[in-house]
Amino acid sequence: MNEVPLTHILFLSTALFFIGMYGLFTRRNLITMLMSIELMLNSVNINFVAFNKYLFPDKLDGLFFSLFIITIAAAEAAVAIAIIINLYRSHQSIDVDDATEMKF
């Protein structure tokens, strides 16, 4: 267990976060953008749990933060998918380039 230093877990979560960011920048489809956001939220969860385990093993606050992040991510995904399906009904498309009515 102690063979793997904390920094390597942080490297993993950093790489995962920036992969999600790359996806968010290149994708134009709302569902795939939502998937990229899920990847970024997961990398944050890994950070919370790793910091909790390695730096403050006598507390549990990191675990609670990741639990609440998972809950809020589930609520966010449900609302986002309801909005996406509604958008598809009115525009017949879920590309961000096609939904520009509210663009200033």
Add this chain to the structure above:
Amino acid sequence: MNTSAIIFYAIATLILGAALLAVTSLKIFRSAIWLLFSLVGIAALYFWMQVEFIAAIQIVVYVGGIVVLIIFSIFLTQQSGKEMAKPATSKIIFSALAALLGTAFTFNLINHYGFNTLSSQPFNSSVSEIGTQMLSTTAYGFILPFEVVSMLLLAAMVGCIVIAMKPTSAEIVHLNKKED
């Protein structure tokens, strides 16, 4: 390099490889399946860190809930076999550049910051410990965020129903009148 380290690097390779394929695959259904593999890998990482409760939550909520929801919405909104349009080359180049620069910068920061991981207390993340602290009303209890998050879930549920509800015929008549 012992077995535990080898398992960690194998899990890390799985997570990053699946995540990369999830954001670059042009077929949206395959992209969702690669996301599924990445999330399973993250659950495996939690098991490796011996936080079994979070790993179980990860599998139940993400793999069993969110990915299934995403796959359903893919089926409802488009032809899953169709390839998506390739993003413009300049966009790919600049996004990759931004992501690589950010990764390099953060790697550098982490590498130079010496984390003091010498605390030798045992890490107790059993379910009973988590449950006791989550529902405790004393100084470090999490009862208030627990209740607030239950309100949030209720609001999200009601919001989803309202958004996805079909408009009634009276509302449709009203909308048509507005357009005229």
